[in-house]
Amino acid sequence: MIQPDRIVSTTCPYCGVGCNLRVHVRDNTIYRVTSPFDAVVNKGNLCVKGRFGYDFIYHKKRITTPLIRKVPQKPGQRTQAFDRSEWREVSWDEALDYTADRMVEIYQRDGSHAMAVYCCAKATNEDNYLLQKLFRALFRTNNVDHCTRLCHAASVVALQMAIGSAAMSNTASEVILSDVFLLTGSNTTENHPIISLQMKAAVEKHGAKLIVVDPRRIEMVNWATLYLPMKPGSDVPLFSAMAHVIIKEGLMDREFIEQRTENFEAFAQSMEKFTPEYAEQISGVNRNLIIDAARMYGSAERAAIFWALGIAESTHGTANALSLINLALLTGNLGKPGTGLNPLRGQNNVQGASDSGAMPWHYPGYQEVDVEENARRWEELWNIEPGGLNRERGLTTTEILGAAHPGGVRSLYIMGENPMMSEPNLNATRKHMENLEFIAVQDLFINESGAFGDVFLPAAAAFEKDGTFTNTDRRVQRVRKAVDPPGQARPDWEIICDLAARIEARLGRPNSAFWAYRHPEEIMLEMGRAVPAYAGVRYEHLEPVGPQTPVPTPGHPGSPYLYADTFPRGRAKFHPLEYVPNAEMPDDEYPLVLSTGRVLEHWHGGTMTRNSSLDELHPVALLDIHPEDAERLGICHLDPVRITSRRGSVVARAKVTEKANVGVVFLPFHYREAAANLLTNDALDPQAKIPEYKAGVVRVTKARWEELPTDDYQPRGRY
């Protein structure tokens, strides 16, 4: 048996749960990952990714030296270079000088609006804080965003509108205190596996009742008291019908409404039309089920709502989220344990990256860029002349690429993201990427986006650097270096600082915004000086239990649940709602609705998991299709099928399963050989600018076996 040289405590780099890890290291090699059984987040439990999925750091395709493209790339003719032979190995000096030269050249020629950056929800708070600081302080641009835009942007916007703050109101593990919890648009079992364990325990051991509202018959339905199999996009009418019933039957919390909310009358009036009968017509859910759900949620002492991207990734995602917020406000299910509005955040640090200002409309701490007072605060902190920072809202993720044309965005810096897998309508994304003048990529592997780059900066993985992640329930936790980065790979924060100093020198800025950090903690302390929620975060206080933000002062125990007495905006606001159909509705040509999402074994664009032994467990894309639909189309289990939308077409195997409901198919988006986002609709929610990932329309036809991009199906018995 292997005796460890050291066992390093850190935080899982996959999902937003933020499981605590113990990384066992021998000879600078990780050989085992465990978890402490007293960890408040995960109580010693992990999922397959957390326990076994770290091995991507050892994959031979890992890039360990800086690279520059051999053939210079021209806008409009940019190509992808996956093969290492198309790249030249260079020194860090050469790579960073080259990057600084190219970016400064474009900035000085075209100005701030030509510069853009994708920060990274997988990187640390410190990394993200620094990268947005680099672009804001040096290039004076707010074209700073990250994948939160593609994920919970609608939830964030809606919560900002109604509450004034965008995070989970409560702690995930409080679900055992709930009498009832409503789960919608979240396949928790696969996407937040450890939270799903707590939910199952809540049902099995603590007597909680679960209401699942979802267009897929997800595994959590097995634990549900009520399952409402809604049609995709019918969220607003369905949840508003629940509100309608709650109002009609007097199940609302009048005291709470009176004392803590505003705009109830207008809201109540707008709910009039959302009768259960009306909602049944649109959602396909039996009216009595809707009434039962309303009564169950409405009459519970403590009821919580958990949701994820099934709500947010929609052209009416903001309204969807508001329909849930309305329910919680109506019943007073906020401000106490076991209740709340709980958007389950996807990435390990999407909460933290957002907190750290990787957003086009906000400085760190959700301080709006177009508020003078905020800009002045950051100018002072960053040693910038008054009026120096850009006061205009920047472009969002999808808008940045949409603006990739002469006169628009010319330079894109990508840290760890993979828009060529994660953007909707990838054929359009490809065109945009091709049109850019300069692309710098900071990552572990040459992924589909990195292949478009001019320069590749090899970064250290989460197990190879220090910092903090903020998990889905606002808990700030330590990330620790367990092993040395391979080759010349460097931690992101070091790369950014090194690059920033070179840019600063080239720009000849008289005062430095300061880039000479000795340790990531110094970065956190700097951010805390201007972000009250992080003002008290000190590395030595993050263990054994990471505090939940807001942490206003050092030693503050953190805030497990929010809004006990007041809301950030004072009174919470009800929002009247209207039903708006999806951007595309099924028709004769495209009769099926395509939902996309993740599977347990993979992570997003697959940069990590598809270079891990995880890929052995789920090596190919499978299209979930209901037996009735399959029979109608003459498709048998595991047959090759072609899935075609107005935007593209892919071939995958069919998984005939009752997990899919009739009329709705599901394809995971991890597989570049059958990329679901070739099919998805890039129509955006008007408020949150989030695309409609979960409700494009497609047709499914039989394909020939030769058309299958890969043929290494692994039989599995799970879910």
Added chain:
Amino acid sequence: MTDIDLSLLTPVLEKYGPQGRTALLPALHAAQDIYGYIPEPVAASIGMALNVPLADVYGVIDFYAMFYRAPVGETHIHVCNDPACAFAGADSVFKRMTQTSTINGGTGEMRVTVELAPCLGLCEHAPAVLVQEKPAGRTQVQSWKDLVRGSIPHQRSIVGGDIRLLTRNCGKNRTTSLEEYEDSGGYAGLRKALSLSPAEVIAEVKASGLVGRGGAAFPTGVKWEATASAPGDPHYVVCNADEAEPGTFKDRVMMEDDPHRVLEGLIIAGYAVGARKGYIYVRGEYIQAYHTLEEAQEEAEAAGYLGENILGTDYSFEIEIRRGAGAYICGEETALFESIEGKRGFPRVKPPFPTTHGLFGQPTAINNVETLANVPLIMTIGAEAYRQMGTEKSPGPKLFCLSGDVVRPGLYEVPFGVTFRHLLFDLAGGLRPGREFRGALFGGAAGAFATPDHLDVVLSFENLRAAGLPLGSGVITVFDDTRDLYDILLRLSRFFAEESCGKCYPCQIGTQRQHEILVRMAGGDIRPEDYQRLTDIGRTMTDSSLCGLGQTAASAVLSAMKYWPQYFTTRQA
């Protein structure tokens, strides 16, 4: 595997699916009746229909010896392997069968599977076999073909004794009908009980001094009182008819010959503890008893003794009869609950006790068949008259199962207080001519040895306790001077090694280690350290095992070491 017709299973799934996990054993029995074994797709279908995880379904199938996950012969023969049948020549019966038949091969009638089995509860008919679940006795004198065809006439019971209260309707080689039972005073006890309050019934049973006849000798009335007063609803009563202690067959005789007495006792128990449902868990090998009880249950329902508003009162009670599937451990009360709940028969940690946390976690009174058979008698004649029988501390009648080297093996009913000598010589006819009494195993495999010095011991709880002998369930296996002690011990140790559930370490490993040492000793290789090894294993199992099985698994060996220590230090002829 490919040609499994799952449509045959549909009625089974429809019947048992809605009941959920508790119906797992009944569903598996039904499936095995259809397919002869339990093919994998069948197990999967059952798991899905009953909402039992597939791994758990498999765990249950593999726990019970009577469930097969691979095909077995069309004719399936179990040959009893325990001491009483071994004395009568079981080994040569098995040898003859395996040599004459085409094991797991051949076709049609001759496609036969023969396997050794633990005690079949047919000890008075030794050597015994089960042919397709049909019992056959005295098999050493039967023709092979007759055996395989199952055409052997079988005498069901041999019953005698000084008194015939519990067994008055037994030994007629047929089942006592409801009418006959009523004519003999049957169900009068129930009428009496229903005219009293449950508390009064409990008081009467307490006053009778009745203690459990399954082996633990716990006062029945106290158990009922604790169950009746335990919080929680529903309450259950369970009849433990998982009789599997080697040498024991009394419960089988009661159930086969006089099933209504058992039902009546259970109904009264149900009334006393406030249960609306009772279970009878019948040993898997006792298929005849199972069917007899089912028929009696129908008769009783039709006559209004069971069901809604029994005999016009407010009291309603139903009985579900369950079959075990080949696991001695399920005679342990909590393992039996687990089995009814559709799980592997792992005994539970006690406390909590069944009276508060029993079947399905609810307050439960569980009683042995013979215990319940005493109840109608007590209700009919009254506690006072009942106490006139037996000794002061051991009132009432007692059934003894005598088998082994006696002239007339059988079931004998006596009042507590007679001597072992009386039972052995006066009732069972003593040993065969020319043979000497060498010893007897009291209490079955879990029991202890008696020597000629014990012949005059008085059969009562208090006297036996003083003599260091367990009464157990009233089983006495007698052996004469020709028997090989090693062989007897070997069979007992093998029995425990095979029947240990494997839950707690002392029993899981101890029964195996004990058996391995005895195998070597029986082969003539006895080592100086063996005595201490067996002592340590025995003390550890006795002291530290989780349930009664492990706690008594070394009992016989330790008692043999006490009386015949020389056998454990040097080879004895």
Added chain:
Amino acid sequence: MDESIKLTIDGQPVTVPAGVTLLQAAEMAGITIPTICYHVATTSNALCRICVVEVEGARTLVPSCVAKAADGMVVHTDSERVRLSRRTILEMLVSSVDLSEAPEIQTMMAEYQADPQRFPDAERREPPVLDDNPMYIRDYAKCILCWRCVQVCAEDAQYTFALNFSGRGYETQIGTFYDHPMPETTCVFCGQCVGVCPTGALKPKREWLLEQGYSPDEVMELTRTDRRRRRRDSIE
């Protein structure tokens, strides 16, 4: 229930809150009782019986991991009778399975002077290593049947129910439905089972390969199965 309980452990008067087990009560008194199957994150089943103690008046020894402290109890955690049971159980265990990767049990054996050769007749449990998935191996020759893996796969954590038992008694082994390879079961490879295994019977495949001297690079190749890949980049 917030009343306190007074008992005597090893001659020492101890006051503990109602509801605690004897194991916890002893710990509060600074007395360590050895355990094998006990785990803070799993339901106690009193399987290994290493934690048995002598309670005056009790017929048998009492498993302290589940037995509740009661008023007036007189408990001996290290009496001769207790030590005999512990030693014999350890000797029987080591005669059955490979404890080479169970350092805690080895330490216990030294403390109780357990003789690894006590049972020369012992038939050991030595099934072959099961290497049927990319994440972990199952070496049941090291399995002590502590049940932790089965429990965390079920209600103690994961609610996945991929594992149960096959056989019974000494032949008991942890198994899947009809012995299917792990990927074909409901297993989701969370590895909760690996995380609670005390003897190295369940081990990350990567660790297992590294132990055998493979380099990290070679391990990445070996954890990949032999399925042929016919991949083409549909985006390109």
